[in-house]
Amino acid sequence: MPPGPGPGTPPRPATIKDVAAAAGVSRQTVTRAVNAMPGINDATRERVLAAARELGYRPSRFGRGLVVPPTRTLGLLVEDLTNPYYPELASAVLRLAAQAGWNVVLAERAWAADAAPAERFGAEVDAVVNFTARPVPGRSDGLAELPLVEIDPENRESAQGRVDLDMSAAVVAAVAHLHERGVRRPVVLDLPHGSTRAAAFVAAFADRGTSARRAPTATTDLAGGLATAERVLREVPDVDALVAFNDVTGFGVLRALRLAGVDVPGRVRVLGIDGLAIGSFVTPRLTTLALDVPLVARTALEVVLALHAGTLAPGEPGTHRRIPYRLDVGEST
Amino acid sequence: MPPGPGPGTPPRPATIKDVAAAAGVSRQTVTRAVNAMPGINDATRERVLAAARELGYRPSRFGRGLVVPPTRTLGLLVEDLTNPYYPELASAVLRLAAQAGWNVVLAERAWAADAAPAERFGAEVDAVVNFTARPVPGRSDGLAELPLVEIDPENRESAQGRVDLDMSAAVVAAVAHLHERGVRRPVVLDLPHGSTRAAAFVAAFADRGTSARRAPTATTDLAGGLATAERVLREVPDVDALVAFNDVTGFGVLRALRLAGVDVPGRVRVLGIDGLAIGSFVTPRLTTLALDVPLVARTALEVVLALHAGTLAPGEPGTHRRIPYRLDVGEST
DNA sequence: GAAGGGGCCGTGAACGTTCACGACGCGAGC
DNA sequence: GCTCGCGTCGTGAACGTTCACGGCCCCTTC
Missing domain, CATH: 3.40.50.2300 (Response regulator)
Incomplete structure (x- = not known):
């Protein structure tokens, strides 16, 4: 066998064209086979799927997201998942977001050290919920900020939306x-x-x-x-x-x-x-x-999704919510 | 003002072309302004950024991901974040993944009810770590599975990679x-x-x-x-x-x-x-x-990233790891 | 005054996918 | 035999972004 990148094992991930070529059909037929669409012969469908498996083909979410209504992704920023304060809220957000058809990418505040994670995070996300003591760093480019809701931002000002926890x-x-x-x-x-x-x-x-x-x-x-x-x-x-x-x-x-x-x-x-x-x-x-943690999660999600959908503008009433603590009597008093 | 979707407030998110038109420049110039590239006059840069802010423009991660090496995303599947067993590992995975330049989308096992979250999750992710009692459901389409590592899958068989916890x-x-x-x-x-x-x-x-x-x-x-x-x-x-x-x-x-x-x-x-x-x-x-939880996280990430990079194939040695528990003497014995 | 160079900006192509539409072949119906 | 329709499949275009390249203008220089 010849050295170098021969046709045997391309390091480049297989694309729809590769599958089409391997199966001897066109792109559209591959689409039909992969997405279980009608208008394709059962035999060719099998042939195409076999070729796809052979090449390890998986459709690119970028190419697809460009055409079909993409799945939305929420960024949830917490201080430190090891602190038991945060997983409860994270869990509630996860469930409600899933229910609304959103994915959630979670990040702990590694922002401090370098900006790389922040940039990466910010570029892959459609909206942000910040549950952190520090503010979210503004975009280094001079663009519009993405929809952002802060939970309990204390006395810090937050332009878009906020959920205050009232003690x-x-x-x-x-x-x-x-x-x-x-x-x-x-x-x-x-x-x-x-x-x-x-x-x-x-x-x-x-x-x-x-x-x-x-x-x-x-x-x-x-x-x-x-x-x-x-x-x-x-x-x-x-x-x-x-x-x-x-x-x-x-x-x-x-x-x-x-x-x-x-x-x-x-x-x-x-x-x-x-x-x-x-x-x-x-x-x-x-x-x-x-605190009624599920309520906090629900409220924050409500506001940030409304901001994203445009049904709520940063200044309007309804962007600032207030949730009271309540006394929960246990055994220690 | 005329009814209907006038030019005032397009519900469609602004694209780079819109910004270019609004600023009276070309796409490439907008790119230069937004990405802080050289070869652009400061005055025009400001004008472009102003137009971008005005239109609420944010670059599409899909369009961008198509061209530049995209940021990878790991899917982490846990049983229930409310159970204190899981946040520790999730936290460790988050940190290591961020260090490796990966984002992490976290999901609790909502798989059970309907397949919708699973499909959504699976389509938006480049690799999966499953820390759940149940197996990950196979793809409904007949495609190749994506890189998958299971943590402590008990007696269940897992084809690709696994991290066994040895007690x-x-x-x-x-x-x-x-x-x-x-x-x-x-x-x-x-x-x-x-x-x-x-x-x-x-x-x-x-x-x-x-x-x-x-x-x-x-x-x-x-x-x-x-x-x-x-x-x-x-x-x-x-x-x-x-x-x-x-x-x-x-x-x-x-x-x-x-x-x-x-x-x-x-x-x-x-x-x-x-x-x-x-x-x-x-x-x-x-x-x-x-358990050395950070070690578990590190190992799982190591295997799944290697599977994703192709430096490790599903059957090879090294895909199955074993991590021992150790005795941690406290005050209760 | 013409050649050269640097600063600034625009045009085509490409990434991978899906949609809209058209084309082909084959059998049924008049 | 011609047309119609159906099943099957392919072709151009579009999505939004970046890269490679080329063009324009103005200033400098001999």
């Missing part, structure tokens, strides 16, 4: 709940530089005549919650409630209290924020500010 | 560990119809002269573990170890023991299977059979 009413309810159970010396875990959610709790306690202390936590993961809770126990021995920064932090708090032999909720009551499904995994089950 | 050595190690700590009356949670993993544990205990009882659990979630553990405590009061069917079941077992006031690991030792990262959330931290 205010739930915070009041949670504080009322704690206060009724006799909490008078609460400590609220906070970020080192302060946070809106901690401020909301402090304010709500103040409305009831109770002053809440803040305890900055270096990290908001399990280790952070654990370390901060241990510190609080030393510095504020008579603490009777701990408000965690989120559920995962809350798990760390629970562990610290367990290790210290402190009864929950007997001596210290613990409140989480997130309402994670895995909250039910720990004992005692965490009282938390929960 | 045998870890089971022996775990049983040795338990036995050394004095376990003599273990109970192994099992599926109603039996399972290979439960059988492996029973056999390993038998090798050490200890007979393990089996306790069928209706479901393998938290509630199932809880209910089964409660039943075991009643029926086998002197049980000194419980082997859960997986980690989530193990969390239910821990909760049941906690509620019953049984000390872990003092009186009863608990073993999980999965090595979930969230295992560190519960107290005591679960001893478990853990």
